[in-house]
Amino acid sequence: MYHENFGIQIADHQHLKIYYSISKIRNIGIIAHIDAGKTTTTERMLYYSGYTRRIGDVDDGTTVMDYLKQERERGITITSATITFAWRNYRINLIDTPGHVDFTIEVERSIRILDGAVTILDAVSGVEAQTQTVWAQANRYNVPRIAYVNKMDRVGARFGRTIREMKYKLGTTPLVCQIPVIQKDNRGNGLFCGIVDLLDMQVLNWNKDPKGSVVNKTPLTDKYPIMGLYDEAIKGRSSLIEALSEMDDNMLDLFLSAEDHMKISVEDAKQALRRVTLNGKAVPVFCGASFRNIGVQPLMDAIIDYLPSPLDRSVPIASLSDDESVEILPKETEKLCALAFKVIYDNKRGPIVFVRVYSGKLDNHMTLYNTNIHHKERVNKLLQMYANDAEEISSITAGNIGVIIGLKETRTGDTLIQFNDSRKSLRLKNIDIPAPVFFHVVEAAGISEEKPLEEALKNILREDPSLHVHVDKDSGQTLISGMGELHLEIVKDRLLNDFKVKAKLGKMRISYRETVIDDKIDHTYLYEREIMGKRLKAQISLTITPIHENDQGSFNEGGNRIILNLTKKTIISDELDQSINNQETNELIKLSIEEISNAVYTGMISSLYRGPILGFPITRLSINVHSLRLFGAESTKTAISTCASQALTDALKDRNLVLLEPLMNVNIDVPEEYLGVVLGDLTGTRRGNVLGLETSGNLFDNLDNNIKIYIPPDPIFFSSNNNDKIINPKKVIHAHVPLSTMLGYSSSLRSLTGGTASFDMRLSSFGIMSDDRAKAVIREMQGGF
Numbered sequence: 001m002y003h004e005n006f007g008i009q010i011a012d013h014q015h016l017k018i019y020y021s022i023s024k025i026r027n028i029g030i031i032a033h034i035d036a037g038k039t040t041t042t043e044r045m046l047y048y049s050g051y052t053r054r055i056g057d058v059d060d061g062t063t064v065m066d067y068l069k070q071e072r073e074r075g076i077t078i079t080s081a082t083i084t085f086a087w088r089n090y091r092i093n094l095i096d097t098p099g100h101v102d103f104t105i106e107v108e109r110s111i112r113i114l115d116g117a118v119t120i121l122d123a124v125s126g127v128e129a130q131t132q133t134v135w136a137q138a139n140r141y142n143v144p145r146i147a148y149v150n151k152m153d154r155v156g157a158r159f160g161r162t163i164r165e166m167k168y169k170l171g172t173t174p175l176v177c178q179i180p181v182i183q184k185d186n187r188g189n190g191l192f193c194g195i196v197d198l199l200d201m202q203v204l205n206w207n208k209d210p211k212g213s214v215v216n217k218t219p220l221t222d223k224y225p226i227m228g229l230y231d232e233a234i235k236g237r238s239s240l241i242e243a244l245s246e247m248d249d250n251m252l253d254l255f256l257s258a259e260d261h262m263k264i265s266v267e268d269a270k271q272a273l274r275r276v277t278l279n280g281k282a283v284p285v286f287c288g289a290s291f292r293n294i295g296v297q298p299l300m301d302a303i304i305d306y307l308p309s310p311l312d313r314s315v316p317i318a319s320l321s322d323d324e325s326v327e328i329l330p331k332e333t334e335k336l337c338a339l340a341f342k343v344i345y346d347n348k349r350g351p352i353v354f355v356r357v358y359s360g361k362l363d364n365h366m367t368l369y370n371t372n373i374h375h376k377e378r379v380n381k382l383l384q385m386y387a388n389d390a391e392e393i394s395s396i397t398a399g400n401i402g403v404i405i406g407l408k409e410t411r412t413g414d415t416l417i418q419f420n421d422s423r424k425s426l427r428l429k430n431i432d433i434p435a436p437v438f439f440h441v442v443e444a445a446g447i448s449e450e451k452p453l454e455e456a457l458k459n460i461l462r463e464d465p466s467l468h469v470h471v472d473k474d475s476g477q478t479l480i481s482g483m484g485e486l487h488l489e490i491v492k493d494r495l496l497n498d499f500k501v502k503a504k505l506g507k508m509r510i511s512y513r514e515t516v517i518d519d520k521i522d523h524t525y526l527y528e529r530e531i532m533g534k535r536l537k538a539q540i541s542l543t544i545t546p547i548h549e550n551d552q553g554s555f556n557e558g559g560n561r562i563i564l565n566l567t568k569k570t571i572i573s574d575e576l577d578q579s580i581n582n583q584e585t586n587e588l589i590k591l592s593i594e595e596i597s598n599a600v601y602t603g604m605i606s607s608l609y610r611g612p613i614l615g616f617p618i619t620r621l622s623i624n625v626h627s628l629r630l631f632g633a634e635s636t637k638t639a640i641s642t643c644a645s646q647a648l649t650d651a652l653k654d655r656n657l658v659l660l661e662p663l664m665n666v667n668i669d670v671p672e673e674y675l676g677v678v679l680g681d682l683t684g685t686r687r688g689n690v691l692g693l694e695t696s697g698n699l700f701d702n703l704d705n706n707i708k709i710y711i712p713p714d715p716i717f718f719s720s721n722n723n724d725k726i727i728n729p730k731k732v733i734h735a736h737v738p739l740s741t742m743l744g745y746s747s748s749l750r751s752l753t754g755g756t757a758s759f760d761m762r763l764s765s766f767g768i769m770s771d772d773r774a775k776a777v778i779r780e781m782q783g784g785f
């Protein structure tokens with residue numbers, strides 16, 4: 001079949017139609033620093049597995065994986081496209097994840113549904129700031145990993161140094177399973193030309209076919225023409241077996257009886273390596289140059305050999321209520337439980353919902369129940385996705401990933417069960433989404449465009465829960481807020497070009513926050529109004545206290561804590577004398593406690609969206625509603641909700657209000673010679689507060705003798721062409737910096753350091769602004785949004 005969009009030929013998927021038992025499934029993600037080579041490596045995997053008949057090229061924009069238009073234009077991966085292919089009779093469901101700092105939530109969303117991951121590192125730049133962030137995310141979800149050191153063909157590639165950095169910067173135990181074969185070319189430069197597999201002691205090269213389809217294997221002996229290679233490989237294998245013996249009792253027994261590292265069989269070594277990888281004790285490391293078609297097939301073998309099947313993972317726990325949970329067993333015979341981990345709006349097919357089925361079997365045309373929004377949904381079609389190509393299937397079984405067409409309301413992150421299942425509140429754990437820090441005003445170009453804009457925004461929100469859309473009730477303006485500059489730029493592009501909505505977007509601005517710093521505010525508010533001949537009345541009493549910056553407790557919307565102490569006792573009906581017993585009082589209140597609480601909560605939230613200073617969201621308030629007075633039929637849900645909203649606004653009037661600004665946790669990897677200039681810039685106009693400085697260059701003296709890891713030497717001649725900035729160890733700066741001074745930082749850092757530094761940033765907290773800063777922001781905002 002010829003793929004019209006990208007000129008990519010798609011092979012038949014017949015081999016994937018076979019039934020794969022759950023132990024033969026690998027749900028795998030590729031996580032890495034931007035530009036490490038995820039897409040290039042994936043394209044090779046698809047080619048070698050027979051899925052494509054041509055290798056896609058990132059630089060030409062012909063890759064299967066980066067199928068969204070923006071991705072192809074920008075050459076970066078922004079959406080986790082999933083793709084299924086077979087290798088050695090195993091089914092690999094591969095999820096591509098973005099590498100840009102603006103998409104960390106997207107990464108996290110994919111990581112939670114993975115069983116294992118391949119971390120791709122760039123052999124020249126080693127472990128960078130972003131790799132550390134993604135690594136920490138994978139740690140949070142206990143995802144077993146293997147590592148692939150790519151770009152071994154580049155000048156300045158350092159396999160050994162990258163292994164060291166894995167140990168010290170990522171805090172892991174890297175186990176070297178391959179060493180690179182490097183030959184001197186006639187100009188004395190190092191040429192990466194193959195790999196030694198330390199398990200079976202074979203030399204692998206890819207010389208027979210320019211596309212690298214054929215892997216040549218020759219046994220490594222002491223006669224091998226590259227001096228020292230055999231001895232180095234013996235050293236590598238021995239160290240690997242020793243390290244495995246330290247971590248795995250089974251291997252220790254084998255080693256003690258064999259008494260020779262070289263006598264341990266490949267199969268025994270593989271099994272031990274699998275065990276230590278699955279329990280997170282170590283990370284097997286491989287190397288290659290995907291762009292030169294070197295090293296990809298052994299990496300695919302490693303995915304099968306060392307990464308877990310759904311059966312090898314700990315069973316996910318879903319909650320039924322605040323204090324009741326159930327185990328979701330990975331069995332087809334169990335009741336259905338699936339997670340919608342991604343929703344994409346497709347112009348032709350409508351919303352497509354990617355699901356991971358954790359237990360049971362999801363059949364075509366099944367009626368489902370979405371337990372997050374309490375909505376009945378119907379499956380119209382089930383698909384297996386091959387990047388942008390899809391095939392209809394009849395069911396998705398436990399452990400597998402697939403796509404549902406026909407769901408009307410389901411959003412990214414929702415749990416789906418079968419409609420007739422009684423566990424209507426069953427929910428798989430959702431991820432924590434940080435507060436949005438940028439926003440745009442969006443306006444339809446005319447009245448006729450309002451509906452399409454609303455529809456498009458609704459679909460974009462279903463795709464991406466880290467976006468917020470809010471209509472400001474005073475100005476009537478629609479505000480879209482998100483996590484980063486690029487994040488919102490992509491949304492804008494999607495709105496205008498994919499959804500073809502005619503809309504105007506205002507300047508991108510920072511989303512500041514507002515709060516009060518008074519110790520305690522006690523307030524009672526009576527709401528009384530006549531609307532269209534109908535009287536509305538309710539009264540609320542609340543206490544507001546500020547939440548301290550270091551408070552680690554749980555929060556509701558926007559970093560606030562809303563405590564509703566509404567019971568039969570605290571809800572007072574004004575129609576009765578309070579001495580009458582509660583049973584009778586409650587009968588006079590026509591609404592249930594739950595309906596009343598919801599109305600109060602909704603009212604509070606709407607008021608928290610817009611602070612009194614500049615209309616920014618209010619944060620860091622603990623609001624305790626301790627009583628509510630109702631007035632019979634006049635106290636409708638609307639009356640209660642409006643009363644709650646106005647009570648809060650009224651309570652904050654004329655108080656000690658302050659503006660807060662987003663403070664970012666920034667990590668910068670910078671070569672020592674640029675340290676001064678980067679620090680000067682950071683602490684000067686950017687108002688950064690440096691928290692610490694690490695010397696990653698001390699790696700060479702720092703080896704901890706307790707854990708013996710093997711670090712292959714980096715050949716000296718391999719760097720003859722190299723410049724110092726690559727060899728010099730880097731420093732890592734940790735700082736707190738206001739977001740407002742970090743706009744466009746990537747390009748400033750690039751020009752300050754000649755492109756040798758990298759950085760990563762995440763929201764740390766919202767900090768109180770100085771009076772001068774606050775005045776400047778107020779002046780800037782006076783022109784309106």
Ligand SMILES: Nc1nc2c(ncn2[C@@H]2O[C@H](COP(=O)(O)OP(=O)(O)OP(=O)(O)O)[C@@H](O)[C@H]2O)c(=O)[nH]1
Pocket residue numbers: 032033034035036037038039040041058059075076077078098099100150151152153154288289290291292
């Ligand atoms: N020399 C060399 N270049 C490579 C290799 N692998 C990838 N590249 C190049 O590195 C650049 C980035 O590769 P990608 O595959 O787009 O990297 P990525 O990690 O998918 O990047 P994002 O999607 O932006 O996160 C491209 O220009 C590739 O051609 C390699 O093995 N050797």
